[in-house]
Amino acid sequence: MLRIVVGEGSCGIAAGAAKVYNRLESLINDGVLKDCELSVTGCIGMCYLEPIVDVYTDNERITFVKTDEKFAELLAEKGLGSEEVNAYLIPQADVDRLDKQTRIALRNCGNINPEKIEDYIAAGGYEALKKVLSGMSQDDVINVIKVSGLAGRGGAGFPTWFKWNAAKSSPGEEKYLICNADEGDPGAFMDRAVIESDPHNLIEGMLIGAYAIGAKEAVVYVRAEYPLAIIRLTNAIKQAEAKGYLGENIMGSGFSCKMRIKAGAGAFVCGEETALIESLEGQRGMPRLKPPFPAQSGYWHKPSNINNVETFANVPWIMANGGEAFSSMGTEDSKGTKVFALTGKIKKGGLVEIPMGMTLREVIYDIGNGIKDDKEFKAVQMGGPSGGCIPKDLLDTVIDYKKLGATGAIMGSGGMVVMDETTCMVDMARFFLDFTAKESCGKCVPCRLGTKRMLEILTRIVNGEGKEGDIELLEELCLSIKDGSLCGLGQTAPNPVLTTLKYFRHEYEAHIRDKKCPAKQCKSLISYTIIADKCKGCTLCARNCPVEAISGSVKQPHVIDAEKCIKCGKCKDNCKFNAIEIN
């Protein structure tokens, strides 16, 4: 009996996993594939290998990658172990890459069926909750978290026990526990993966948190752009209720807690806890002034605790294995593991969970296998639009809240966008500012208008219209916005600009003074020309030019009409002779 498991996270589905699954299913139904059981699992984190299919025999798990419908047919036709099927085997290097990780929050992701509570229970699920509810006091629970050193994984890195304790200690009977699953950083998908791949882990973590602070109601605020996560979580909540893990008198302990989902409407700022609460209450998503903090006055002005998905996803493991087990990993300041979404110009992008204390170089080169097309590494953006970039000479920085903070970047929620030599850092900063300016809620002046003005300045710089004094004006605005903004969105929005100014100031200066883009990316500042000596007259460039800007006869050097050229770069991409250069 074979158990065939298709990785169906959103990423897998996007890569074609559903087609593979359907083909497998019809082959099974048609009796072609015999003695097989088909199921799904979540995301293992290796986006570059999707769609992934695991085949479990009685004693081993065989992983096939980059599968397709053909794979299903070959499996049916040629059988396991055949040369044709083995062509899909996961390379050993990728297995090793997985082994370099330490998976706690992601421990079940890609391993169990997220739609079956039984799978979760079989993997030891709800044992931690059982342990908590059979004799641990609220303070005991909080103390374990304190010992573990778990800090908020949403970005700010605030000690989780402290927030729990504050909410627990706040007077009042009615308290709320909220999970922030409004994951909005461009390039970040850790939380989505956890909910899609291991929703019960989140539910269990939240229940432990709810017990610790004394909340009888828990809400998961998930962005509506995560439909699969919502479906799987809804399903998981129903299953947990049916099993008595959720609802009245959980496991006979007397502790009751209900849970529901609130789908967010797509505002980035609702990832800010007070704006999230406003949104939950049906108000316009705008941050509240702090203090009072949510632990004092949160949802419906009752004591509330908010943590993000990854934070909760660590909790069951910590309760099961003890705080010390968690704190034994990591550095002095940062304990445990952290999940990163490794994206950008990286060979092996995906989700990775590593112990704190690993260096950026190890993550990018050992796990991510280095830069795409073996180009030169330039910088890595940590923490999305709220974070900053870290340049090449700081690649040996260890992953640790303080150490990363010292570079001007932040740990953030886990976005790690890798950039190579072809990335224009000014344009990169402009991209993130464009994001934050659009996502500003509009309430406070420094953020609403400051980010807009910064964006306008950056836009004119990349368009070659930068002026002397623009850099200083940017710096002044950065400080004012950091100092004067009401919430984290505004306070951190200048970070991409500040760090690129810190490490790549010369690129700004080149744009402004020399009207040049060193990365040769800013269209207003570059032009494409054909090197006559190298051009063989193959006409490929001319045929690919979307605006017919290239002319020339066969076997004669071609010429680009600068007037017509829209600088799309297609000619250069298509040229086999390296005959096209950017000036």
Add this chain to the structure above:
Amino acid sequence: MDNVINLKINGKEVTAVKGQTILQVAKENGIDIPNMCYSEKVKVYGACGVCVVEAKGMPKLMRSCATMAAEGMDIETETPRVVQARKVALELMLSDHKGDCRPPCVKACPAGTDCQGYVGLIANGKFDEANKLVKDKFPLPASIGRVCPHPCEQKCRRQAIDDPVQIAFLKRFVGDKALESASSCTPDIAADTGKKVAVIGGGPAGLSAAYHLRRMGHGVTIFDAMPHMGGMLRYGIPEYRLPNTVVDAEVKAIENMGVKLVNNTKINAEKFNELKADYDAVLVAIGAWTSSKMRIPGEDAKGVMGGIDFLRKLALKEESGIGKRVAVVGGGNTAMDACRSAVRAGAEEVYTFYRRTREEMPADKVEVNEAEEEGVIFKFLCNPVEILSKDGVVCGIKAQKMELGEPDASGRRSPVPVEGAFEIVELDTVIMAIGQGTKAEGFEELELTRKGTIVADEKTYMTSVEGVFACGDATNKGADIAIRAIGEAINAAASINEYLGGKKRTFAETSQYDLYSSVEPTFEQIREKHSDKAPVQKIVMSHDNAEERKTNFNEFMHGFTEDEAIREASKCLECGCMDYYECKLINYANRYDCQPGRLAGSIHKAGIEDCNEFIIRDTAKCVLCGLCVRACEEVTGNTALGLVGRGFDTIVAPEMCLALDKSKCTACGLCVSLCPTGALTEKPAMKKAVPLKQTREESVCRFCTNGCKTEVVKHGTALLKVEPAEGVVNLCHNGRFGVCDDDFAYIECGSDYEAAVNAIVEDIKATVNLDLSKPAVAISALHTEAEAKALMAACKKALGDVPVFTLSGGKKLSGKDLELSNEANKQNGKDTVSDIYFGVSADGLAKAGVSSDMNVAKNSTVILAFGEDIDEKTLGISVVKLPNVFEKL
């Protein structure tokens, strides 16, 4: 006590009660922390970032509106870091705030006269107030109104629709009005300072400076070389334009303030030294009294004279010495004065030579046209190159014919000679009116410019000699129009005042930033914005025709009638922001020396919404403080306004993006009161909206028995609006908008209601354009039964059988309300707990037969609301403009 907190603000030990914010504590202790989004009426919001302060030991700036005072805090409210943060926040707001703080006319006036202000007051029939407003800037409106080349009118946007508002003539109108009633002309004069200032020169600059210095309490003496004061106004402008009597009357008013006038006294070097010794400061304003020469052959011939010299001779009633055939050379206003005076002085042929064409002439177009009507022959494109003479006496001009070449740097096409083309005109007299210069005889001690004018500092107006100041035509760039000299005089007087106060050379320009006037709109944009305004026929001031006027020097423009002035002034498009005097943004921007252009960028989507009967929204001025939205929700519970969009595109809009009058808005006006800028303004209580400096008087609303405390906002005697008094959260629609100035009359009634009502009705008929065909009468509930009966009877007698109702809507005054009313009454300075004013209320009115149903007035054209003024035993009326307002409430 546990709940008392001790802290320091700006080094001052203060106490606070637990729960108070730093902003509140500071305010209680007289420390002003600026803020844009704070109001005690709504919950703290913390958006603007302006109220930040620094606390010792705290790394971050904190918002004083949201930070609770805590024991031992050491707060500083104006540190460099705080100031920088505020400045950037304000500059950011300014960068997305669009509108004309001040109108183009005011900005164009070199003296900064408040054109929109006095024009608006005239439109409302407030002539006295208009005169006071003009005279706040300078003392010569009747004179300047006649002769000013009015740069204001050149910028007037009304010309995009028909013609510019005739601002100068309106100024003349109020000036003349003031001269008719001498009593209203004397401004307030500050207490004597004991300082003495000598002003040398009694022209527009000297007179204006003396006027301001005297108002500041200094002793002022004007010395003038001529027999009468007025300078060029009297000796350089012919009487047909500006009669001596007008100048004399305005000079007299200055003399009446205590300014000493000394004529026939030319100041030479010796006398100048005496003045410096005898006076605490000296102002030199000697003007530009020499005619410039052309430097062409024959200029020395007999019969050649300077333009201003010729005019001065006429003014002095001396023999002018002109012949029958006269040529005037030049294209400016002095040339026009000269040629038209020559016509009047008996010349038979008068020419004007000008080297360009009519279009390029710097003189007023009107002047040119009128000169032509009077028979002046214009020789355009003619440049005199030689004065021909016979036996040393002028006999003609040889002029080079010119044509227009390429435009020069200034955009004017410069004349170039047509080779070989000359014209010779036979003449007896040539008058050179091509410019004026200064001969600073006796003032050689002062540093002079190359062209002989006195060097005066551009900001302080001090000359090279300590304590000696100079302004006007005699300084720096030299001769210009009178109003520019006056503008300098205003600033010079302020500078001298600072100097006399012991501050030396610290004077910075007093004129405030006229922030953010946008780029001047095109005529098309103006027309689009004012598409509701149709062109109207120009009001031409009555005047004598050319045949009548050319024979004498009598003034031939006769001034506007009151009706004409009001109609002309009503054409004003009200360009300047109505909130100018209340706007927090411009106030703080000036306070922190903001440079709005520094962070300029795109502007949020905006427009003007003017559908509501009482409220105008100009969203381009909105800085998103959120006060309107929050007040509407938190105070009134209406949620008529909300925030729409995200980020930079966020705007305030009525619910569901409806028009305001389709929303739940009850027009209580709270949002307008709270709006820190001109984004929300009320339609004025006066007919025409005018931005004006305000005074506030406490009063009590007399619409119903609640007796809410109000603030009546006035400019002088003009009622601008009614707002809730401090401590009163909100007024209802009636109290806020129920009175309008045009129709707001108080009549001493005593016990004779009939006479009082008759007087009021007559007053309405005489002054207000309202449809009185179907009136209704509303009686305030502040009457006794007997009073109500008497009032009803009086009204019915005066107006026929009209519906009568009470505005309190039948609300009974009971326990708490009665207490509140009496409390308000007491606070308003009335000792008697009065049932005369408050006690009877709806009950009493009902007994008197007054309906409590507002619907009885549904079909009326207008509602006359009668009430008694709380302070005086007078019967007041406010005509409520629209009956349907009551339907809505």
